[in-house]
Amino acid sequence: MNDYLDLLTGNLSELASGMWVTVRLVAISFGIAMGAGTLVAALRVAPSAWLQRLGGIYVEVFRNLPLLVLLFITFAGLRRAGVPVSPWVAGTASLGVYTSAYVAEVLRSGVFSVSRGQIEASLSLGFTYGATLRRIVLPQAFRTVISPLGSLIIAMIKNSAIIGVSLLALPDLLKSARVIQSRTFETNEAFFWAAVGYLLLTATVTALIRVLESRYAIRR
Amino acid sequence: MSYLFDPANWEWLVTGNNFRFILEGFLVNLEIAVIAMAFALAFGLLLALARLTRVRPVAVAAGAWVDVFRNLPLIFLILYLALGLPAPWRNAYEDVVPSFFPEALQSGRVLAALLGLVLYNSAVLAEIMRAGILSLDRGQGEAASALGMTYAQSLRFVILPQGLRRMVPATVSQLITLNKDTTLVSIIAIQEVMRHGRIVTGFNFFGGVQAPVLQVFLFIGALFVLTNFLLSRLSRRLEVRERRLTAGRATPTVAGVEDQVAAEPVR
Numbered sequence: 001m002n003d004y005l006d007l008l009t010g011n012l013s014e015l016a017s018g019m020w021v022t023v024r025l026v027a028i029s030f031g032i033a034m035g036a037g038t039l040v041a042a043l044r045v046a047p048s049a050w051l052q053r054l055g056g057i058y059v060e061v062f063r064n065l066p067l068l069v070l071l072f073i074t075f076a077g078l079r080r081a082g083v084p085v086s087p088w089v090a091g092t093a094s095l096g097v098y099t100s101a102y103v104a105e106v107l108r109s110g111v112f113s114v115s116r117g118q119i120e121a122s123l124s125l126g127f128t129y130g131a132t133l134r135r136i137v138l139p140q141a142f143r144t145v146i147s148p149l150g151s152l153i154i155a156m157i158k159n160s161a162i163i164g165v166s167l168l169a170l171p172d173l174l175k176s177a178r179v180i181q182s183r184t185f186e187t188n189e190a191f192f193w194a195a196v197g198y199l200l201l202t203a204t205v206t207a208l209i210r211v212l213e214s215r216y217a218i219r220r
Numbered sequence: 221m222s223y224l225f226d227p228a229n230w231e232w233l234v235t236g237n238n239f240r241f242i243l244e245g246f247l248v249n250l251e252i253a254v255i256a257m258a259f260a261l262a263f264g265l266l267l268a269l270a271r272l273t274r275v276r277p278v279a280v281a282a283g284a285w286v287d288v289f290r291n292l293p294l295i296f297l298i299l300y301l302a303l304g305l306p307a308p309w310r311n312a313y314e315d316v317v318p319s320f321f322p323e324a325l326q327s328g329r330v331l332a333a334l335l336g337l338v339l340y341n342s343a344v345l346a347e348i349m350r351a352g353i354l355s356l357d358r359g360q361g362e363a364a365s366a367l368g369m370t371y372a373q374s375l376r377f378v379i380l381p382q383g384l385r386r387m388v389p390a391t392v393s394q395l396i397t398l399n400k401d402t403t404l405v406s407i408i409a410i411q412e413v414m415r416h417g418r419i420v421t422g423f424n425f426f427g428g429v430q431a432p433v434l435q436v437f438l439f440i441g442a443l444f445v446l447t448n449f450l451l452s453r454l455s456r457r458l459e460v461r462e463r464r465l466t467a468g469r470a471t472p473t474v475a476g477v478e479d480q481v482a483a484e485p486v487r
Binding site: 068069072080081157162166178181199202 | 223292304403417432
């Protein structure tokens with residue numbers, strides 16, 4: 001037991017900064033995922049069959065592509081091709097784009113969860129299409145997507161660990177644990193604290209989502 | 221763009237046995253996925269049943285186990301097991317692994333990879349199965365016990381056949397995620413498609429031209445997209461069939477969003 005505490009007190013700053021890198025990676029990637037995901041969701045509900053198909057292809061491709069392959073393409077691949085990509089750009093772009101396909105699906109199902117009758121009622125009351133979307137559909141859609149988006153953030157926290165230990169030398173939580181392990185050879189201790197870190201992060205997000213849910217969510 | 225489509229940058233694909241070499245690596249990924257899925261299904265069912273049992277301590281322990289392994293990054297588990305598994309375990313694996321398995325699966329490191337994949341996916345599948353079972357009407361279990369069935373009998377003949385059917389689509393989507401996740405075992409130097417890709421792009425290659433990284437991994441990505449697209453079609457077809465078979469009654473199917481299970485609320 002003492003070994004565990006010693007390792008924690010001896011490497012606290014390294015582990016904490018690793019956790020902070022993980023948080024920033026997830027936050028930036030989530031921003032990208034929401035932006036791109038909203039665009040793709042808009043394509044998928046657009047009134048043109050071609051745009052819908054385009055959005056569908058985007059979702060199918062990025063949902064079925066392993067994140068690690070995406071990282072190899074955006075980092076090693078583009079660099080070898082002469083595009084100077086930094087680890088942060090490649091890491092957050094990959095994780096963001098990877099998750100955006102899921103975000104698009106979640107948002108689309110959120111929009112479809114609002115019944116047609118409401119849209120028709122709103123249009124017949126004289127709301128424009130834009131106003132209907134903004135004042136009737138989106139507020140309700142937002143409330144149904146809280147919980148699936150929360151699940152996606154948790155999945156992103158877990159997926160972010162792939163970035164650091166693969167080819168991008170980003171010192172995130174898992175990478176820090178790996179570095180501490182290779183310096184001290186205390187495998188169990190180093191990885192135990194990394195596990196605690198990840199569980200703390202996912203538990204925090206779960207708790208936050210639960211609060212948001214109890215305040216806003218509609219159960220269908 | 222011109223770099224991307226320059227035929228010179230695609231020449232590697234038809235040179236030597238690069239193409240075959242990549243496909244062989246991809247086959248290893250599929251094999252790992254199938255083996256891990258089989259074990260994860262069996263272990264996941266045990267976990268789901270343990271979680272639903274009326275013996276409180278067992279249910280609580282199984283719940284904690286599932287929550288821990290579902291919330292840890294898979295790459296964390298694989299890396300930790302690769303570094304932390306005692307050597308005798310790895311040697312034992314090398315002794316028992318059937319010799320007809322491909323060479324890439326003979327190494328003791330594969331044990332760490334398989335254990336990691338099974339620990340993680342069994343926890344996810346346990347949640348899918350539990351949601352499937354819980355989505356059944358309570359009356360089903362009650363009717364079974366009113367008919368004089370024991371708990372085991374009611375599970376075998378009434379609960380599981382219905383509950384597990386609802387989780388088939390979600391299980392297929394989990395197989396897609398698992399298939400993607402097999403690339404992670406390249407981190408612990410198992411010779412699968414990512415490693416083969418790196419060999420082809422490296423300097424010690426056999427085949428004549430050094431392949432460009434971007435094109436090689438685009439090709440590998442396309443292999444995954446194609447396979448997983450077919451799997452997702454299968455999943456959707458199963459879902460539609462399930463809905464048709466149970467037409468008239470609203471049956472919630474259990475859907476997974478990137479391994480996070482979303483079941484309809486139990487009423």
